[in-house]
Amino acid sequence: MKAHEDDLERTFAALPAARGKGFAQSWWGRAWLAALEDGALDLEQVRTGRRLARAGAVGAVSVRPGRITAVVRGRDRTAHRADVTLEELSDTEWDRFLDLAAERSGHVAALLDREMPPHLVEDAETAGVALLPGLGELEAACDCGAWDHCGHTAALCYQVARLLDQDPFVLLLIRGRAERAVLDDLQARGAAAPVTAEPARPEGVDAAEAYAAGDVLPALPALPEVPSEPGVPPSLDTDVPSPHGVEPAALRILAARTAAAARLHLAEALREGAGSPPPAERLTAAQDAVRLAAGEAGETGSDAVGERLGAGSGRGREQLARAVRAWRYGGVAALSVLEEEWTVDGEALARARAALESAWEEDERPPLRARGNRWTVVGESGQLRLGRDGRWWPYRKEGGRWTPAGIAARDPATALAAARSDDEGEEALSRTRRG
Structure with missing residues (x-):
């Protein structure tokens, strides 16, 4: 080109x-x-x-x-x-x-x-x-x-x-x-990056003086700036044994995720013209376990933490790994496609067939075998799964099990192309969006 x-x-x-x-x-x-x-x-x-x-x-x-x-x-x-x-x-x-x-x-x-x-x-x-x-x-x-x-x-x-x-x-x-x-x-x-020391923080206002001032209140300090990175939790490595039932690695994960969420909320609050954010979707315990395991902090946690997250969500080690991969590609929607099989009928089936019909030229259309919301390519290790919102999710068979292979697409041909290739950038994108 x-x-x-x-x-x-x-x-x-x-x-x-x-x-x-x-x-x-x-x-x-x-x-x-x-x-x-x-x-x-x-x-x-x-x-x-x-x-x-x-x-x-x-x-x-x-x-x-x-x-x-x-x-x-x-x-x-x-x-x-x-x-x-x-x-x-x-x-x-x-x-x-x-x-x-x-x-x-x-x-x-x-x-x-x-x-x-x-x-x-x-x-x-x-x-x-x-x-x-x-x-x-x-x-x-x-x-x-x-x-x-x-x-x-x-x-x-x-x-x-x-x-x-x-x-x-x-x-x-x-x-x-x-x-x-x-x-x-x-x-x-x-x-032109500045190399000078950080400016001194604004001095605080004594609460008693502010209360006594009545209507004549001192000016409030300037709004804080969004830090370039979330704060790093303090080290929990000590010579003192942990209390019974407390897992230091789990606490590190929760503290790191809280710091990341706090940074995001601060950025949202300081954004120009920002209104009230939409209410967050309430996750089930099983979904939240996958969300925690999918976070960057979860990657560096101990095996014990991973086992606890898997056991708490009703999943074994391999099941949790596939669930984490799905989450990084698309959060709750991708996790549902991984773990739910449903019958496509009526108008949804008609739309799905029309999309598959128009996605390829007749002599290029791969042979597909349908079961529920899953269309498997005959003779290949590729599969398309239809989400309830009409998007197609690519899957690839790895180690004898169907594994998420990319983000969703409206076009079945685009989704299937992801199932046939390795695109590490997609997983990185999903990790940053969903982590």
């Missing part, structure tokens, strides 16, 4: 047909497609666009801030100009993002390697900067006259997902900054 770069516009030559392949192998490419597939009002137009992109009907793609453009030929070979727009980040949002990226050298190194670090995206979202498009944010315009996504704009989105796989700077350009400008800003921030 050759690209011409002219400051704030890049033009990518038309890509060859993508028969029999998923359109996005990276987690950020799949997140881009999720914004299209979950936000489009007419899923049939999305399927048409997928078929057009798979057949190589999308011409050269022009990428510039806030807009992507290409000429797409419909099934009747008529050429149409398709545009998809995405709101650019403001200067304030760019400053936040670049400050976060410059904090860790690993972020910059990953970007230079054409990787999108999951932790960077997660931290940016926490700071109120959404790099990846959300539901309904990919706006469409086409000279065919459609008022929402048509087959031509959907095909363009599928093609851009392939470009994003190879170069995440394409996403940053759509959000408003060229690659060279981003790297120059990161270099400037790295070189």
Whole structure:
């Protein structure tokens, strides 16, 4: 693939047909497609666009801030100009993002390697900067006259997902900054990093003096800043034996998870214009055990803690490991798909069959054997599981057991491509989102 770069516009030559392949192998490419597939009002137009992109009907793609453009030929070979727009980040949002990226050298190194670090995206979202498009944010315009996504704009989105796989700077350009400008800003921030001591904390106000002052109260101290990392719990290693029934490793895990949650709540409270956060979903004891085991602190805990979490949730060691893997891919929804088998019937079955029918060309469709909400590829170690929300989850047989293999997708072909490949970035993304 050759690209011409002219400051704030890049033009990518038309890509060859993508028969029999998923359109996005990276987690950020799949997140881009999720914004299209979950936000489009007419899923049939999305399927048409997928078929057009798979057949190589999308011409050269022009990428510039806030807009992507290409000429797409419909099934009747008529050429149409398709545009998809995405709101650019403001200067304030760019400053936040670049400050976060410059904090860790690993972020910059990953970007230079054409990787999108999951932790960077997660931290940016926490700071109120959404790099990846959300539901309904990919706006469409086409000279065919459609008022929402048509087959031509959907095909363009599928093609851009392939470009994003190879170069995440394409996403940053759509959000408003060229690659060279981003790297120059990161270099400037790295070189200008302050080396002075931390400023002194504001002095506190004596409670008795404040009460006695009545209406004339001293000014409140400035709002705290969000720390770059959650606090580290104090060491519990002492020569004093632990009280009966108390597991120091378990306490370390709970303290670390509490510190991470406190940092997240502080960031939410300080976010500009933030309202009251939605109530957290109440987990069962079995689900919460998996959540704790899936956290980073759980990875460094003792075997005894893992055994207790497994026993408390009614799972053996292998079962807990698969549950943790599912959780990191999709939280409660992914865990339910792992552990529940249900009968697909009525309208849900009709939609599932239509999705499977349109996901591949007839001569490329893999042979599938259905049982409940699970479709297994005959002769392969790949499986698709349908969630109750209509998304498809990829599974792969490992050690004789079906194991989660990636995040969910609206397109069965995209999900199955994940089951046939190893994508460590997806697991890292899920770990940061769900941990």
